[in-house]
Amino acid sequence: MSTQTPMVDLKAQYLRIKNDIDAAMARVIDTTAFIKGPDCTAFEKEFAAFCGAEACVGVANGTDALIYALRAYGVGPGDEVVTVANTFIATGEAIFLNGAKPVFVDVDDVTYTLDPNKLEAAITKKTKVIIPVHLYGHPCAMEAINRIAAAHGIPVLEDSAQGHAATLNGKRAGALGHAACFSFYPGKNLGAYGDAGAVVSNDKEFIAKVRQIANHGGGTNKYDNVIVGTNSRLDTLQAAILRAKLPHLQQWTDERRERAALYSKLLDGVPGLITPKEGPGAKSAWHLYTVRTPKRDSLIEELKKHGISTAVHYPRPIHLQPAMAPAGGKVGDLPVSEGLSKEVVCLPLYPELPLEEVERIAGVVRAFLKA
Ligand SMILES: Cc1ncc(COP(=O)(O)O)c(C=O)c1O
Structure with a gap:
């Protein structure tokens, strides 16, 4: 490891x-x-x-x-x-x-x-x-x-x-x-x-x-x-x-952007993996680099084995949180949000993250999902 x-x-x-x-x-x-x-x-x-x-x-x-x-x-x-x-x-x-x-x-x-x-x-x-x-x-x-x-x-x-x-x-x-x-x-x-x-x-x-x-x-x-x-x-x-x-914020944002672009390039075409895309006219601040895959939970385990941290933002859409129950939300109300909560995972991303680390992480993701 x-x-x-x-x-x-x-x-x-x-x-x-x-x-x-x-x-x-x-x-x-x-x-x-x-x-x-x-x-x-x-x-x-x-x-x-x-x-x-x-x-x-x-x-x-x-x-x-x-x-x-x-x-x-x-x-x-x-x-x-x-x-x-x-x-x-x-x-x-x-x-x-x-x-x-x-x-x-x-x-x-x-x-x-x-x-x-x-x-x-x-x-x-x-x-x-x-x-x-x-x-x-x-x-x-x-x-x-x-x-x-x-x-x-x-x-x-x-x-x-x-x-x-x-x-x-x-x-x-x-x-x-x-x-x-x-x-x-x-x-x-x-x-x-x-x-x-x-x-x-x-x-x-x-x-x-x-x-x-x-x-x-x-x-x-x-x-x-x-x-x-x-x-x-x-x-x-x-x-x-x-x-x-x-x-420094703009420079740090540019550095995040560079790392996000590298992830997207290296993860392009991986079967069953959806990389984040920007909408028309939008430039993301890349607070998080979030991919989507039905194999999310096993991917997290695999990354962990390679010493790579991940996070899930968020495992439950808030209309299904008990605290929000008085708003009357139920399963099936918001199919896109509910689907995302089962499949998203955020990969490490910060301005100081070495580009070689992005390459290594992308390599682990590729190898796992292609297997
Ligand atoms: C989307 C969103 N809204 C609101 C907040 C609340 O901010 P704070 O943690 O500073 O209270 C956060 C913080 O995590 C957030 O991500």
Whole structure:
């Protein structure tokens, strides 16, 4: 057995930019500006600019970004929010936590993201927001989604927790809908050294509203509490770390892209294996490189024998999670999402992954599925 290959190597990334990260942390500690320090404001400005949006508010994590963005839209009991089940549970949790009901639509079987052809049928008079999810870093078919949403006067909130630096027709995720939620969980393409998140939008009033909710419902003064809010602020240490990383994000995305392209080239034509494809005008952020095969479980075992880590995102579509049962989902509702959950497996992919490792991993996959 050769070396153990992880799904992601955060230490390798740290070593590339160690001096900048260490200096950023030292700066915050030196000034003791732990809460709402200058790095928070600077990061919000820089991240909004990166996305091509007007404004950004940092929050404690990506789940809170979704929860408080939905609250800022006024989502509450009796409302419906349309989204996909082929996502991480947080997307559904944020809807329930606002007292609303998720309405799940299926994904298309090429990009595995919200199928715009199925959107119209899911919209009712109760629909308050639509949340497409840029799963695996692949931007959703936002033009079609925005068109349908606009016809009904419904805002589109991107779940871009996996979408940093993805583009659609040259526009980055974060500027593809009315607003977008990001996670900076450590393993994300732009990851903090703990939990962190953000909401981005061109609508400055909307961002101000999220900021108010996420900081104790504050007005202009600290002890001016206008609405019942909460504490979901972006930590200054995390903001400083994210600022040190942001200037590298495009290069890291290009490096992911190079590795994804190599996998796809080497895995082309393997019997029964479907490699990920990009939709029209889309450039994935390649958060995950996900292949599909009916032999998924035995392939995982084989890769393990060769010291290669894998992950399944996700083994169960969330409409079938017990936690989402009040939404009434049942087996057979979403055939594409349900089929994917039985067949997808993510291979290691990160900017520092040696190209020879991609070759070795692809070789193991080829040899196993051809046998
Ligand atoms: C699609 C999606 N939405 C939301 C989240 C929640 O983000 P966080 O873990 O920062 O709360 C994640 C994180 O894994 C995610 O992948």
